Amino acid sequence: MHDASDEPLPTLPPRRPESHKGDFGRAMIVGGSRGMAGAVAMAGMACLRSGAGLATLGVPRCIGPVVAGFCPAYMVRELVDDDPGVLYWANLFDLAPLEHDFDVWALGPGLGEPEQTAELSGRMNREWNAPLVIDADGLNGVASYEERYASEPLIPPGPRVYTPHPGEFGRLVGHDALAEKAVGADADRVEAAGEFASRDPGGNTVIVLKGHRTVISDGRQYAINTTGNPGMATGGSGDVLTGVITALIAQGLTTFDAARLGAHVHGLAGDLACDRLGAVSMTAVDLIDSLPQAFVQLSAAG
Numbered sequence: 001m002h003d004a005s006d007e008p009l010p011t012l013p014p015r016r017p018e019s020h021k022g023d024f025g026r027a028m029i030v031g032g033s034r035g036m037a038g039a040v041a042m043a044g045m046a047c048l049r050s051g052a053g054l055a056t057l058g059v060p061r062c063i064g065p066v067v068a069g070f071c072p073a074y075m076v077r078e079l080v081d082d083d084p085g086v087l088y089w090a091n092l093f094d095l096a097p098l099e100h101d102f103d104v105w106a107l108g109p110g111l112g113e114p115e116q117t118a119e120l121s122g123r124m125n126r127e128w129n130a131p132l133v134i135d136a137d138g139l140n141g142v143a144s145y146e147e148r149y150a151s152e153p154l155i156p157p158g159p160r161v162y163t164p165h166p167g168e169f170g171r172l173v174g175h176d177a178l179a180e181k182a183v184g185a186d187a188d189r190v191e192a193a194g195e196f197a198s199r200d201p202g203g204n205t206v207i208v209l210k211g212h213r214t215v216i217s218d219g220r221q222y223a224i225n226t227t228g229n230p231g232m233a234t235g236g237s238g239d240v241l242t243g244v245i246t247a248l249i250a251q252g253l254t255t256f257d258a259a260r261l262g263a264h265v266h267g268l269a270g271d272l273a274c275d276r277l278g279a280v281s282m283t284a285v286d287l288i289d290s291l292p293q294a295f296v297q298l299s300a301a302g
């Protein structure tokens with residue numbers, strides 16, 4: 001596998017003076033459940049702070065007003081929810097007609113237990129052509145769907161970015177040796193991410209294996225991210241990363257480039273937040289607040 005770690009970082013296209021919001025992409029983020037409204041809200045805020053032109057959050061109806069109250073800059077689409085306040089398979093009928101209204105979709109932050117959400121996640125992953133970033137319970141849902149319902153090999157018909165931490169990676173691969181490698185040394189983590197990505201015969205899947213020194217791989221190439229710090233070991237940091245990568249795809253980067261630049265800028269925001277507040281006290285919200293400075297530093301460097 002080619003090591004792209006030392007290659008120049010991908011860059012965002014310059015913003016022409018006459019640009020309008022449509023030039024920077026429409027993103028839809030589906031997630032949230034009763035008790036986990038914050039996860040999808042943080043993904044939405046990070047998406048806008050990372051330059052998406054428009055962001056809409058698709059959330060269970062019961063948390064719609066709460067999610068809308070966190071930030072006035074994104075839109076909220078309330079979806080029919082199942083008891084106890086989670087999305088479920090019937091939302092496929094609400095969402096499928098919207099597939100091509102958005103340049104990129106994200107699925108998973110705060111989505112809730114796979115018992116209810118597996119069919120939604122599993123079928124979006126198997127059936128949708130639109131670019132899809134899958135995180136958190138979206139990944140748990142995909143793992144559960146593949147185990148419970150799938151009889152054919154998984155060949156996603158569109159671009160995918162999966163962003164598992166090692167726990168989610170283990171559920172996805174369902175294979176002890178590969179799951180163990182996900183918590184090993186760099187070389188093992190590169191092998192684990194690369195082997196899993198290359199299971200997609202279409203070559204459409206990018207794996208972002210998170211943690212200290214996040215590994216990004218599409219099965220042919222990989223990069224190891226070196227920004228970030230243990231202050232980011234705080235609930236919601238990964239939800240922020242989902243929003244960042246989604247925004248970069250919305251702005252036209254390839255999935256591999258968006259994942260690579262996204263991991264870098266997310267870690268840089270973490271380092272800036274840590275300088276300002278310290279590793280003990282920084283929260284995922286502080287990561288979002290440091291994204292502007294991280295993007296300014298990046299554009300000054302590039």
Ligand SMILES: NC(=O)C1=CN([C@@H]2O[C@H](COP(=O)(O)OP(=O)(O)OC[C@H]3O[C@@H](n4cnc5c(N)ncnc54)[C@H](OP(=O)(O)O)[C@@H]3O)[C@@H](O)[C@H]2O)[C@@H](O)CC1
Nearest residue numbers: 036037038039109110111112136137165166167211235236
């Ligand atoms: N404000 C909100 O609304 C928030 C909502 N959130 C939402 O909660 C939902 C559940 O997500 P989750 O990640 O908390 O639960 P889960 O998948 O069981 O993961 C824990 C397992 O993974 C492992 N593990 C993790 N990292 C590892 C590493 N680097 N290296 C090694 N192991 C690692 C860890 O291992 P252990 O603790 O045993 O060491 C454990 O086994 C999801 O929808 C998310 O979006 C959260 O984002 C928080 C803020």
Ligand SMILES: Nc1ncnc2c1ncn2[C@@H]1O[C@H](COP(=O)(O)OP(=O)(O)O)[C@@H](O)[C@H]1O
Nearest residue numbers: 165211212228229230232233235236237238239
């Ligand atoms: N020690 C660390 N060094 C660098 N990055 C870290 C560290 N701990 C966590 N992170 C980053 O923070 C994020 C945590 O994501 P995740 O485990 O999904 O959290 P959550 O589900 O709570 O949002 C990942 O991007 C990960 O790479």
Ligand SMILES: [Mg+2]
Nearest residue numbers: 136165238239
């Ligand atoms: Mg997470």
